[in-house]
Amino acid sequence: MEYQNLIARSAAGLQPSGIRKFFSLAAEMKDVISLGVGEPDFKTPWAIRKAAIDSLDKGRTWYTANAGLAELQQEISGYLSRRFSLEYDPAQIMVTVGGSEAIDLCVRTFVDPGDEVLVPEPCFVAYAPIVALTGGVPVPIVTKEEDAFRLTAGALKAAITPRTKLLVFPFPNNPTGGVMRRANLEEIAAVLRGTDIMVLSDEIYAELTYGEKHVSIASIDGMKERTVLVNGFSKAYAMTGWRLGYVAAPPVVMDVMYKIHQYAIMCATTTSQYAAIEALRSCDDSIEKMAGEYNMRRRLMVDRLNKIGLHCFSPEGAFYVFPSIKSTGLSSQAFCERLLNEKKVAVVPGDAFGESGEGFVRISYSYRVEHLREALDRIEAFVREIK
Amino acid sequence: MNNDLLLLLEKNARLSCEELAAMLDMDKAAVAAQIKQYEAEGIIRGYAAIIDWERTDREYVSARIELKVTPKKDRGFEELAEQISRYSEVQSLYLMSGGYDLALTIVGKTFKDIASFVAYRLAPMESVQSTATHFILRKYKDKGVVVDDVHRDERRVVL
Numbered sequence: 316m317e318y319q320n321l322i323a324r325s326a327a328g329l330q331p332s333g334i335r336k337f338f339s340l341a342a343e344m345k346d347v348i349s350l351g352v353g354e355p356d357f358k359t360p361w362a363i364r365k366a367a368i369d370s371l372d373k374g375r376t377w378y379t380a381n382a383g384l385a386e387l388q389q390e391i392s393g394y395l396s397r398r399f400s401l402e403y404d405p406a407q408i409m410v411t412v413g414g415s416e417a418i419d420l421c422v423r424t425f426v427d428p429g430d431e432v433l434v435p436e437p438c439f440v441a442y443a444p445i446v447a448l449t450g451g452v453p454v455p456i457v458t459k460e461e462d463a464f465r466l467t468a469g470a471l472k473a474a475i476t477p478r479t480k481l482l483v484f485p486f487p488n489n490p491t492g493g494v495m496r497r498a499n500l501e502e503i504a505a506v507l508r509g510t511d512i513m514v515l516s517d518e519i520y521a522e523l524t525y526g527e528k529h530v531s532i533a534s535i536d537g538m539k540e541r542t543v544l545v546n547g548f549s550k551a552y553a554m555t556g557w558r559l560g561y562v563a564a565p566p567v568v569m570d571v572m573y574k575i576h577q578y579a580i581m582c583a584t585t586t587s588q589y590a591a592i593e594a595l596r597s598c599d600d601s602i603e604k605m606a607g608e609y610n611m612r613r614r615l616m617v618d619r620l621n622k623i624g625l626h627c628f629s630p631e632g633a634f635y636v637f638p639s640i641k642s643t644g645l646s647s648q649a650f651c652e653r654l655l656n657e658k659k660v661a662v663v664p665g666d667a668f669g670e671s672g673e674g675f676v677r678i679s680y681s682y683r684v685e686h687l688r689e690a691l692d693r694i695e696a697f698v699r700e701i702k
Numbered sequence: 703m704n705n706d707l708l709l710l711l712e713k714n715a716r717l718s719c720e721e722l723a724a725m726l727d728m729d730k731a732a733v734a735a736q737i738k739q740y741e742a743e744g745i746i747r748g749y750a751a752i753i754d755w756e757r758t759d760r761e762y763v764s765a766r767i768e769l770k771v772t773p774k775k776d777r778g779f780e781e782l783a784e785q786i787s788r789y790s791e792v793q794s795l796y797l798m799s800g801g802y803d804l805a806l807t808i809v810g811k812t813f814k815d816i817a818s819f820v821a822y823r824l825a826p827m828e829s830v831q832s833t834a835t836h837f838i839l840r841k842y843k844d845k846g847v848v849v850d851d852v853h854r855d856e857r858r859v860v861l
Contacts, residue, residue, distance in 0.1 A: 335859060335860075335861065352858070352859055353859075614726075617724075619721075682855075683853075684717070
């Protein structure tokens with residue numbers, strides 16, 4: 316078989332993830348300290364795990380409704396109102412297999428071949444490939460450290476063309492830690508309100524902001540009707556492996572996403588959904604405890620990296636720091652490869668998150684303090700040696 | 703009183719003042735002064751490692767003893783508690799609500815050590831009415847740490 320000739324062009328064009336590429340190198344080495352993962356180090360709170368076990372005990376092993384358990388839709392609706400002052404009717408909420416499925420659904424719902432999708436970068440690595448699969452054209456908008464890695468109204472305006480269909484809005488941001496405050500959102504909303512551009516707001520890190528509480532763009536005047544809100548349980552409740560997220564959207568949009576979800580997925584995992592109900596009912600405290608812990612680690616990382624001589628923006632959300640390595644004179648790839656080979660510390664080259672990430676590296680701090688400290692000691696020794 | 707500094711130290715007493723200062727968004731000198739003050743006030747009583755002795759070759763036996771006590775007029779349980787806590791074998795001593803009054807944990811080299819402590823030290827005390835000794839067979843969680851759990855990071859980089 317000539318497989319190469321059979322594979323769809325859009326699929327064949329997919330590039331391997333820059334993070335994975337680098338970490339398969341790291342995986343082959345022994346005693347490597349990794350600062351690469353993008354998931355909490357906390358275990359899912361026990362009460363949540365117990366709820367899942369109980370649901371299995373009771374034999375609740377069938378499909379749920381396509382949009383998810385009604386009880387869970389109800390709880391999510393309450394949660395969005397309680398935590399972010401967002402009012403969504405439960406029928407406007409659909410439970411998905413992680414935030415990832417929700418992103419995919421939204422892109423498939425809106426993007427035809429040739430449509431342009433604006434993607435602020437550096438950002439999560441999945442948006443552009445998903446857009447490319449539908450034949451859409453990802454259009455990066457660079458966010459800069461001098462703007463606190465926020466999307467500015469000016470940059471947005473400059474990137475809009477008659478073919479612009481969708482704006483990916485990834486805040487709090489992985490990998491930069493940039494967040495959009497209410498005043499920044501107002502400016503973005505002012506640009507979008509007069510257009511037919513939809514916003515894919517990926518708020519998976521909404522519970523992890525340091526300083527002010529997260530504000531959703533959907534809560535800004537006139538924005539709910541043009542926003543598809545994506546969130547999930549992975550980061551806030553340390554539930555990555557449960558693969559559970561959700562999407563909230565205007566009714567007509569939801570009708571289409573519902574159909575795609577129904578045909579492609581049917582429903583999210585039943586056991587995870589029962590666990591999620593418990594999470595939303597009783598675990599606000601756990602969220603805050605974990606967020607407090609991340610915050611201390613964040614300050615430790617920023618302080619130490621700056622002292623080491625790697626200029627580090629103080630991230631306002633998520634659990635990564637994104638220091639500049641320009642002072643070393645090395646490229647991101649070279650820095651990471653040498654740090655791995657010489658000190659056995661694995662961090663992610665910034666260019667994995669888009670070209671504009673060149674000159675930076677992403678360091679996750681979802682690790683125990685002892686682990687972080689050992690890694691920082693090695694990074695310090697490395698930087699001293701190369702300078 | 704903001705207890706963040708104490709909570710951090712309780713979990714990891716080896717953090718430096720510099721690290722603590724960064725984590726708590728405080729001044730390094732202020733952290734050092736605060737720790738000194740906690741020590742002076744007897745709020746910080748020491749800096750101990752959490753050790754899982756089961757993994758060592760140390761031979762020891764520990765037991766939990768419940769005491770029923772006749773409280774002394776005016777001094778209640780205080781006098782007896784003070785006396786018992788003077789013994790170095792006693793690791794912890796609590797006044798309890800419920801079916802008995804004082805609970806203590808003691809550590810000895812052998813079963814016999816514990817037996818003699820109960821027979822010759824505790825039981826003869828004037829206000830002790832009765833003792834119940836329970837030997838500790840295994841520790842699963844101690845000082846907030848699950849001792850059976852050797853930390854292994856099972857996470858992988860997936861994207």
